Each structure stands twice: as C-alpha cells, then as structure tokens.
Amino acid sequence: MAVPSTIIYQYLRSKKKFPHVWCPGCGIGITMGALLRALADLEVDKNDVAMVAGIGCTGRMSVYCDFHTLHTTHGRALAFATGVKLAKPNMRVIAVSGDGDALAIGGNHFIHAARRNIDITLILVNNKTYGMTGGQYSPTTPSGKFGSTAPYGNVEYPFDVFELAKGAGANYFARGTVYHATLLQVLMKKALEKKGFSVVEVISNCHTLYGRLNREGSAVKMIEWMNENAVNVKVASKKTPEELEGKFLIGEMLNIDRPEYCERYEQLIERLGGKSKAQNEARSPQHEAVEQ
Amino acid sequence: MSKNNIRLMQGNEACASGALAAGVSFFGGYPITPSTEIAELLARELPKNGGHFIQMEDEIASIAAVIGASVAGAKSMTATSGPGFSLMQENLGYAYMTEVPCVVVNVQRGGPSTGLPTKVSQSDTMQAKWGTHGDYFPIVLSASSVQECFDMSVRAFNLSEKYHSPVILLLDEVLGHMREKIRIPEKDEVQLIERCKPTVPPEWFQPFELTPTHISPMAGYGNGYRFHYTGLTHDPFGFPTGKPSEIREKLDKLMLKITQNVDDICTHKEEFLEDSHIVVIAYGITARVAQQAVRIARHRRFKVGLFQPETIWPFPEKALKRALEHADLAIVAELNQGQLIHEVSRIARSKVKVQGVFRYDGEIMTPTEIVNKIREAN
Numbered sequence: 001m002a003v004p005s006t007i008i009y010q011y012l013r014s015k016k017k018f019p020h021v022w023c024p025g026c027g028i029g030i031t032m033g034a035l036l037r038a039l040a041d042l043e044v045d046k047n048d049v050a051m052v053a054g055i056g057c058t059g060r061m062s063v064y065c066d067f068h069t070l071h072t073t074h075g076r077a078l079a080f081a082t083g084v085k086l087a088k089p090n091m092r093v094i095a096v097s098g099d100g101d102a103l104a105i106g107g108n109h110f111i112h113a114a115r116r117n118i119d120i121t122l123i124l125v126n127n128k129t130y131g132m133t134g135g136q137y138s139p140t141t142p143s144g145k146f147g148s149t150a151p152y153g154n155v156e157y158p159f160d161v162f163e164l165a166k167g168a169g170a171n172y173f174a175r176g177t178v179y180h181a182t183l184l185q186v187l188m189k190k191a192l193e194k195k196g197f198s199v200v201e202v203i204s205n206c207h208t209l210y211g212r213l214n215r216e217g218s219a220v221k222m223i224e225w226m227n228e229n230a231v232n233v234k235v236a237s238k239k240t241p242e243e244l245e246g247k248f249l250i251g252e253m254l255n256i257d258r259p260e261y262c263e264r265y266e267q268l269i270e271r272l273g274g275k276s277k278a279q280n281e282a283r284s285p286q287h288e289a290v291e292q
Numbered sequence: 293m294s295k296n297n298i299r300l301m302q303g304n305e306a307c308a309s310g311a312l313a314a315g316v317s318f319f320g321g322y323p324i325t326p327s328t329e330i331a332e333l334l335a336r337e338l339p340k341n342g343g344h345f346i347q348m349e350d351e352i353a354s355i356a357a358v359i360g361a362s363v364a365g366a367k368s369m370t371a372t373s374g375p376g377f378s379l380m381q382e383n384l385g386y387a388y389m390t391e392v393p394c395v396v397v398n399v400q401r402g403g404p405s406t407g408l409p410t411k412v413s414q415s416d417t418m419q420a421k422w423g424t425h426g427d428y429f430p431i432v433l434s435a436s437s438v439q440e441c442f443d444m445s446v447r448a449f450n451l452s453e454k455y456h457s458p459v460i461l462l463l464d465e466v467l468g469h470m471r472e473k474i475r476i477p478e479k480d481e482v483q484l485i486e487r488c489k490p491t492v493p494p495e496w497f498q499p500f501e502l503t504p505t506h507i508s509p510m511a512g513y514g515n516g517y518r519f520h521y522t523g524l525t526h527d528p529f530g531f532p533t534g535k536p537s538e539i540r541e542k543l544d545k546l547m548l549k550i551t552q553n554v555d556d557i558c559t560h561k562e563e564f565l566e567d568s569h570i571v572v573i574a575y576g577i578t579a580r581v582a583q584q585a586v587r588i589a590r591h592r593r594f595k596v597g598l599f600q601p602e603t604i605w606p607f608p609e610k611a612l613k614r615a616l617e618h619a620d621l622a623i624v625a626e627l628n629q630g631q632l633i634h635e636v637s638r639i640a641r642s643k644v645k646v647q648g649v650f651r652y653d654g655e656i657m658t659p660t661e662i663v664n665k666i667r668e669a670n
C-alpha cells in the first residue's frame with residue numbers, strides 16, 4: 001500500500017476537522033481512506049468532486065473530506081445527489097450512506113438511482129446496524145442477530161444488496177471489506193471510473209454496538225472475521241457449496257455498460273436543438289492561484 | 293403594449309411560464325392533481341433550452357433533487373399539492389436551515405390526507421408557515437388571478453434568490469385550472485434577481501458568513517470554492533456546532549434576514565379602505581370573490597373595503613394595522629375552517645372585531661356569502 005498520510009491529506013480537512021467522531025477502530029475510517037486513495041490513483045481534482053452524504057456515522061465522512069460536501073437528511077443522499085449531478089453533469093458525484101440510510105429510509109432512492117443508471121458512485125457502508133442511533137437492527141442485519149430493537153434476535157430477513165442493485169439496473173456493483181483495504185481501493189477506483197450508477201458495498205465493523213450486542217468481540221476480532229469468511233468471486237466458482245456455507249462474496253460482481261442517464265438526457269437536449277450544460281462547462285476549472 | 297403578448301392561459305400554465313421567464317433551469321417533481329400541468333409544461337420546455345426536468349420517485353426525492361441542484365448553482369423549483377407538500381416538509385426544513393433558494397408551488401386541494409384531489413381549498417395556509425419542525429421564517433405568496441400566477445412565479449424566484457430561502461407559492465385547484473386573459477411581459481420588462489456570489493478567495497470563504505444583511509454569498513459548485521453544508525445547526529463555516537452562542541447566531545440569522553426585510557417582502561392590494569368601517573380580508577382565489585362582494589356591498593352603500601395580502605407569510609402586518617385604523621369589523625374570508633383569521637386576530641388585537649366566512653366543502657365561495665356577512669354586521 002502507498003504511504004498513507006501524504007496521499008490522502010490533500011483530500012482531507014486535516015487541519016480543521018480532526019479528531020473525528022468515530023469510535024476508535026471503526027471501519028468507516030478505513031473506508032474513507034480507501035476512497036481517498038482511489039481518488040488519488042485517478043488524480044482527481046478535489047474541485048471536481050461533490051460528496052453527498054446521508055445521516056449516520058457513515059454520513060459524517062462528509063465533514064472530513066475537502067470536496068464540495070453536502071450532508072443531507074437521513075436516507076436522501078442519492079436524491080440530493082441526483083439534483084447535484086444534473087446541475088453539474090461534469091462533476092464526479094459520490095454518495096456515502098450507511099445501510100439504514102441507503103436501504104431502509106433511502107431504499108426507494110437507491111433502486112431509482114440504479115434504475116435511472118445515473119452516473120453517481122454510492123459508497124455503502126454496511127455495518128449491519130444503525131450505528132449513530134445506538135445499534136438498532138437494520139435492513140442488512142442477518143436473521144437471528146441482535147440489535148437494541150431486536151432483543152430476542154432479528155425475525156426479519158436481510159437484503160442482498162448485490163441482487164437489489166443488479167435487479168434495479170445499476171452498471172456496477174462490488175463488495176469489499178475493511179479488512180481487504182487494498183482491494184477496496186481497487187474496487188472503488190473501478191466504480192469511480194464507471195459511467196452509470198455504481199455501488200461499492202463495504203462490509204464494516206461496528207464493534208461498539210453490533211459487535212457488543214452479538215458478542216463478536218473487538219474491532220480487531222470483527223475485522224479478522226471478515227478475512228476468515230470473505231470469498232473472492234473469482235475463486236468462489238471453484239468452491240463447493242459446503243465450502244461456501246456461511247461465507248460471503250467479495251470482489252467485482254457486476255460490471256455492465258448500459259447507457260447512462262445524464263448522457264441520454266444530453267442527447268435529448270441536443271435533439272431538441274438546446275445547448276447542453278455539460279458541453280458548456282469544461283471539467284476542472286483551474287484555481288491554483290487562489291489555492292493555499 | 294403588443295397584442296401578441298396577450299394570451300388565454302390556465303393558472304398552472306402561467307405559473308410555469310413565469311418560472312421560465314425567471315430563468316428556472318431545474319424542475320424535479322412528482323405528478324399530483326391539481327398541479328400536474330406545471331410539470332408537464334416544464335417537461336416540454338426545459339430541455340429545449342438546456343434545462344433539466346426530472347420526474348423523481350416521490351416528493352421527498354423531488355425537493356431533495358431541487359435543493360441539490362440549487363446548491364450546485366441551478367435555479368430550481370418543484371410543484372405539488374397537499375399530500376406531496378406534506379412529504380416535502382423535512383427537506384424543506386433542510387433548505388431553510390442551509391439557506392438554499394428554491395421555489396415550491398403548492399396548488400392546493402382539500403385535505404387532510406388524500407382529501408379532495410380535484411376540488412378547491414385554502415387549507416395549507418398554516419402548513420406553509422409551520423409545516424416543518426423547528427423555528428424558521430418562510431416566505432409564502434398567494435396568487436389570486438392567472439396574471440398573478442405568472443407575476444408571482446417570477447417574484448417567488450426573485451425573493452428566493454435575494455433572501456437565499458425557499459419560497460412557497462400557493463395556488464389552488466380553481467386558479468390552477470381556470471383560464472383567463474393574461475399579458476406576458478417582454479423579456480426586458482422582467483427584472484431578475486440572482487443570488488449574491490462570493491468575492492473573496494476560496495480560502496477565506498465562509499458559506500454562512502455573518503453579514504449585516506444576514507445574507508451570505510453562495511458559491512455554487514465547480515467554481516473553486518469547496519464548502520460544507522449540513523442540516524445540523526452550524527457555524528459560519530457550515531460545520532456542525534454545539535456552542536450556544538453559535539446556535540443562537542445561526543437561528544437569529546435565519547430570523548432576521550426575513551424579519552428585517554418585511555417591507556421589501558410583503559405586498560398587498562387594497563380597495564375602498566379610506567372610509568371603510570368594515571374591512572374584508574381575503575387572499576388567493578377568495579380575494580376575487582371578496583372583491584366582487586365588496587363592490588356589490590358598496591353599491592348598496594355599505595362602507596366596506598378589501599384588503600388582500602399577496603404575501604401571506606410574513607403577513608403584511610403594518611399595512612393591515614393601517615387598514616384597520618378606522619374599522620370596527622374585519623371579516624376574514626377563506627376556504628378552510630379558519631386559518632389566516634388567527635393572524636388577523638393577533639394583529640387586530642381586541643380593538644377590532646374579527647369574524648370569519650369559511651367554506652370548506654370543496655366549492656368556491658360566492659360573493660353572496662360575504663355580502664350576507666357584511667349585512668349581518670350592520
């Protein structure tokens with residue numbers, strides 16, 4: 001892995017906004033690090049990035065990143081991001097949400113962003129619980145697992161986020177974990193490069209709440225569990241069903257090229273003889289003169 | 293005046309045309325009777341001039357997209373009716389908090405709930421003022437004619453761009469669908485206000501800078517200014533704060549930028565007030581009925597006048613006080629069970645008797661109902 005600090009510092013409000021609010025050992029920090037390294041790999045100008053976040057521990061990422069950051073309402077990041085993207089089609093729009101944010105209150109926006117196949121990258125931190133509000137069960141809490149509102153074990157079924165994204169029409173889906181930080185960076189980079197709606201689901205640890213309620217141990221233990229139970233899709237096909245019992249898949253699981261929404265709308269504008277916004281605006285206006 | 297500028301138009305069409313004249317470039321909405329024609333017209337017109345229309349998955353998403361587009365720099369709007377307006381409330385609060393210009397048209401129908409989708413009502417008067425949680429000071433306009441649908445649509449954009457705030461434009465089912473003759477102003481007759489932009493270099497920029505006018509420049513996206521917006525109570529840099537002094541400053545900013553400018557924001561119309569002992573107060577479509585009623589009563593020698601607030605929030609308080617100076621009765625006519633009457637009573641104090649004429653059966657009021665009230669009073 002590259003030297004961490006120097007690369008990601010350029011994208012952080014490092015002098016102003018730290019220390020952060022997350023519990024020591026929380027996987028959201030690793031997720032943010034991977035995202036910023038992926039952006040660095042792509043040499044993205046921070047003036048070209050809009051980060052639109054929902055509410056939750058995950059949404060707080062928007063405070064620390066030095067982009068155009070929009071910390072919105074609970075569940076609505078993708079809907080706000082849609083407006084941002086349409087007003088600034090040349091901007092790289094990244095949405096960050098927790099599993100409750102993206103899939104419970106924001107589930108409708110998730111499937112519709114995928115259906116439109118709008119060019120937004122969603123970083124979905126799946127810690128299987130509502131972190132910020134204290135460990136309640138979420139749409140990704142496995143059956144039988146405990147939450148503060150599932151004191152007898154969860155009687156509901158969790159979403160399969162991959163099937164959901166695929167079924168709804170996304171162009172790209174990958175799953176990573178906070179153990180596999182380098183892979184996560186690679187997957188995020190591919191998602192960012194992909195035109196259309198792309199999702200990176202990050203299996204993360206909330207040891208403070210979910211881990212404690214389910215006796216899964218410390219942050220380190222939870223992250224080790226990810227290492228022990230994640231199977232890369234590339235090798236999964238060679239494994240027997242018995243070998244895959246209780247495991248989960250990571251890696252790139254969907255990568256298609258359905259035409260993207262903004263481009264289709266731009267074509268409509270052109271067909272009607274209008275002037276498209278995207279062509280009027282050059283990407284990455286240079287502002288070095290005023291940068292510190 | 294050129295004859296070509298005269299059109300026969302529906303209120304909803306006029307509202308959408310006004311928005312185009314004001315330079316709207318983004319509409320996000322969800323179909324709902326009786327507002328849908330606004331979306332339909334903009335779906336047709338916006339892409340022709342490079343603007344963007346999108347039908348979102350619901351009204352929560354619609355207002356979210358509108359705010360996102362506006363933050364990024366686009367003049368944005370949505371249009372809805374009661375049920376959709378209810379769904380928008382949380383994100384509207386976000387726009388008040390983050391001081392984002394946008395226009396929300398509510399073509400009112402009867403409620404509560406699904407209510408009367410195709411019938412007239414003015415029962416969102418209070419929701420427009422108090423719909424979302426927390427302390428905030430909305431700007432709400434109420435149109436009473438098709439011409440006003442056009443003019444107020446332009447004005448709603450101007451006020452939102454000037455005060456960096458959502459502006460609610462209230463229409464109603466009758467007005468939205470009614471056809472009247474209107475005059476479309478020439479392009480150069482339409483005066484437009486644009487949000488003020490920062491002049492400082494990016495490293496000095498504070499998105500919620502405390503200024504004497506309480507309005508802070510807006511940078512938009514992609515101009516080299518990177519900044520944070522949040523619905524959490526924030527400091528002048530836009531970052532969450534828990535400091536009592538900063539919390540107070542933020543909430544005062546939201547209040548003062550409106551309350552210090554009521555004279556600029558509030559407009560009203562009046563008729564025959566000079567010698568009137570009775571003042572009929574009506575807004576929206578009911579103001580048209582009230583005007584007719586007042587003229588009939590005048591004909592019968594009643595000393596009665598009309599006061600029509602065009603801005604209902606903030607309410608044109610000073611003007612109403614003046615109007616009531618020599619009056620002993622105020623009659624408030626509205627299509628609900630009594631909403632704006634509370635504001636009128638507050639302003640009239642105990643000096644002037646305040647009575648209401650309320651209709652809430654899905655039908656428009658008739659002049660006779662108001663004339664009868666005037667006669668009873670004498």
Ligand SMILES: Cc1ncc(C[n+]2csc(CCOP(=O)(O)OP(=O)(O)O)c2C)c(N)n1
Nearest residue numbers: 055056057058074098099100101130131132
């Ligand atoms: C409309 C609304 N309902 C509820 C809440 C309270 N709330 C804040 S964060 C949150 C859930 C957070 O869980 P998740 O999205 O999984 O993110 P995490 O904190 O785990 O990163 C809830 C329910 C809210 N802010 N707004």
Ligand code: SF4
Nearest residue numbers: 022023026057131206
């Ligand atoms: S509560 Fe859980 S998700 Fe939130 S910061 Fe702590 S460990 Fe992370």
